[in-house]
Amino acid sequence: MNIKKIAEMAGVSVSTVSKIMNNYPDVSEKTKQRVMEIIEQTGYSPSNSAKTLATKKSSLIGVIFAGELNVDFTHPFFLAVLNAFKKQMGVLGYDLIFFSNEKFLSGGDYYSRCVHFHVDGCVIISGEHMEPAIQELDMSSIPCIGVDLELKGKKSGYVTSDNYQISSKVVEHFYLLGYRELGFIGSTANSDISNQREAGYVKAIEGFGMNINENWFVHGDDFFEPSGYDAMQKLIQSGPLPKAIFAASDLLALGAIRALKEHGLRIPEDIAMIGCDDIEACKYTTPTLTTIRQNKERLGILAAHMLYDMINNQSEGGSFVVEPALIVRESCGSHLHDQG
Structure with a gap:
């Protein structure tokens, strides 16, 4: 059972089912009740994959700690930035998925993994000795935001301190x-x-x-x-x-x-x-x-809003430099x- 079959059984479009599952207000109560009855009868459990099928978006953001010598959760500065980013992306309706970089250091491909998980965009945390896969992802069609890492792709941006x-x-x-x-x-x-x-x-x-x-x-x-x-x-x-x-x-x-x-x-x-x-x-x-x-919180919040705008075609990237104190x-x- 999937969202497409639910739509066929209810005699409505896939997008209508998606709207009902996501509590959109612009669906009649009669239609909503019919779809919900079918979902209950079939035991269908709405999942992230169903949402992806209906909207072409997964509401997933990939998180990459870049570089052969990468920073990670042990680095207090980047951890604070990432926490602020995570909270703001949550407010904007997104979840995070973390990529291990071990397989990519020997010639792997971040882009194909992002496509596999249907991520809507990526945040890339700066490290040392960048692997080629980072540049390939930066130049791809997937929106990316760098933290202390200058990205140059058409669908990329970055935030950093001066x-x-x-x-x-x-x-x-x-x-x-x-x-x-x-x-x-x-x-x-x-x-x-x-x-x-x-x-x-x-x-x-x-x-x-x-x-x-x-x-x-x-x-x-x-x-x-x-x-x-x-x-x-x-x-x-x-x-x-x-x-x-x-x-x-x-x-x-x-x-x-x-x-x-x-x-x-x-x-x-x-x-x-x-x-x-x-x-x-x-x-x-x-x-x-x-x-x-x-300003770690400001960097994280800016990164979230900039990535959100790129994902939703409200921006083509760019950069923002935060003043230190x-x-x-x-x-x-x-x-x-x-x-x-």
Whole structure:
């Protein structure tokens, strides 16, 4: 039994049955009662596949954590964005389906899986070392929205924070506190996000007329805490240290602080530290972490509305850049640094 047979038995169109199952008001009570009686008599259980047949839409959104080194539910920033996205898509009438990326790293195809599950659109969460299947999906007819990932397809869009402004705010804060010897801890050299933040950092430092010491610019393998720890260890072993460091993520900053403490260095007395993301842990570390807040809820809600508009042909994609904000805490506070 399926929706088509129900429609034939009731002598109505498939779309009428679909409207009744979805509680649309523009169906007469007599027709609604006849269809519901047939559904009850046959024991038919309306399913998502029936809805797809009737409307050509499944109300399913695919969720993809992209990249060989992908972020996932353990990453507090992207988890917060995804939670906001999920809630807003729920309000708009959609459910989420999660794709494992393991099979696609060896040459699989996201597009065919999306077609198989009849997804109406996809949200793609940025990772590192993008698999070719992501680009193929981006260029397909399936609407896609990227989070911190620039998509260029005709039916694609993306939301991100202004990474150059993030770095500019960090350098301005360091400068006003009297710090002139600045370092940087980034993710892998293949990370677009890290590279943008580093490029913005360099440009802002030069804009204030300060010198750049390339020995104080180090990189980890990803945005997580162990990479920050290892990068800071390398910096400590390389010689004299900068007076202040910008880490491209809060987790990198927390790893760096752990390494500094192991060597008996104080934050911010010996080295000031600023992170990026404003994850919840920043409020509870010792010292609490000064950081750049990315508006995670706004990013998630914007991504949901932009994808919804693309699915419903109200938009052809585009991009939206969310303005960041400096959150001052103990690791790089509001008091002028004593250069002496």
